[in-house]
Amino acid sequence: MIVNCHRLSALTACLLLAACKPVTETKRAETPPAASAVPAAAPAPVTFAHDPGLDSLGYYFTDAVVQAGNLKLISLNIGQASDFADWESGKRPATYAPIFMAFEDVTSPTAENELGQTYHTVSLRVMPTAYRVDGGEVSFHGVDPQVGEVTFSGAFDLDALKAAKAAGPGEPQAVLKGDLQVGDQHFRNVSFKYFGGE
Numbered sequence: 001m002i003v004n005c006h007r008l009s010a011l012t013a014c015l016l017l018a019a020c021k022p023v024t025e026t027k028r029a030e031t032p033p034a035a036s037a038v039p040a041a042a043p044a045p046v047t048f049a050h051d052p053g054l055d056s057l058g059y060y061f062t063d064a065v066v067q068a069g070n071l072k073l074i075s076l077n078i079g080q081a082s083d084f085a086d087w088e089s090g091k092r093p094a095t096y097a098p099i100f101m102a103f104e105d106v107t108s109p110t111a112e113n114e115l116g117q118t119y120h121t122v123s124l125r126v127m128p129t130a131y132r133v134d135g136g137e138v139s140f141h142g143v144d145p146q147v148g149e150v151t152f153s154g155a156f157d158l159d160a161l162k163a164a165k166a167a168g169p170g171e172p173q174a175v176l177k178g179d180l181q182v183g184d185q186h187f188r189n190v191s192f193k194y195f196g197g198e
Contacts, residue, residue: 047130047131047132048084048087048088048128048130048131049088049131049132049133049134050081050084050088050098050131050132050133050134051133051134051135052081052084052085054133054134054135054156055081055165056078056133056138056156056161057078057079057080057196058078058165058194058195058196059075059076059077059194059195059196060075060076060077060078060175060176060192060193060194060195061074061075061076061172061192061193061195062190062191062192062193063191063193064187064190064191066180066182066185066187066190067106067182067185068147068148068182068183068184068185069183070105070106070107071103071104071105071106071124071146071147071182072103072104072106073101073102073103073180073182074102074103074104074123075101075102076099076100076101076140076152076176076192077099077100077101077102078098078099078133079096079097079098079099080098083096083097083098084098084099084133086098094127095125096125097125097127097128098128098131098133099128099131099133099140100125100126100127100128100142101125101126101140101142101150101152102123102124102125102126103123103124103125103126103147104119104120104122104123104124105120105122105123105124106120108120108121108122109121109122124144124146124147126142126143126144126147126150127142127144128140128141128142129141129142129143135156135158136155137153137154137155138152138153138154138155138156138176138178139151139152139153139154140152147182147183148182148183148184149181149183150180150181150182150183151180151181152178152179152180152181152190153178153179154176154177154178154179154190155176155177155178156175156176157174157175157176157177160173160174160175160194161175161176161194164194164196165194165196168196169196172193172194172195173193173194174191174192174193174194175192175193175194176191176192176194177189177190177191177192178190
């Protein structure tokens with residue numbers, strides 16, 4: 001009888017230890033995330049900045065296909081210094097910004113413009129939530145419900161931009177290069193060619 005009690009006591013002790021072990025392991029698994037959890041970083045401040053001395057006015061096109069779903073990038077458009085100044089002072093029309101990206105829906109019907117070029121009839125513009133345009137950096141951030149997040153980070157080749165502007169109308173020249181994100185699609189080393197307009 002005494003032997004059985006000892007065995008029972010030993011068995012009970014083993015069971016208690018075994019029962020405690022998973023709890024200890026669970027606590028170990030749960031503790032690090034709680035201990036290492038840090039508050040989420042605050043979002044980057046919304047900033048709009050440009051160099052008023054940089055003449056970057058123009059349309060910028062890429063030969064690469066940049067597309068997310070049905071929406072294809074048509075151009076990166078940059079306005080004149082006064083457009084930047086107006087935007088930064090709070091004058092922000094819904095359909096125009098000093099820098100924006102234009103997309104077209106490739107599944108929409110097509111039409112022909114006055115130059116005989118075919119285009120898709122459904123298009124949209126992604127307006128900036130932040131940008132920097134100067135001699136050292138061209139960055140853009142915007143969000144659109146149809147496209148998602150659109151970001152660009154790159155820089156002008158200032159000599160090429162100056163040469164393209166001096167050359168006037170003619171063959172567009174690559175003047176801007178960087179990385180582009182459209183929705184969940186990432187495009188590396190995208191080159192944009194300058195086109196001054198008609």
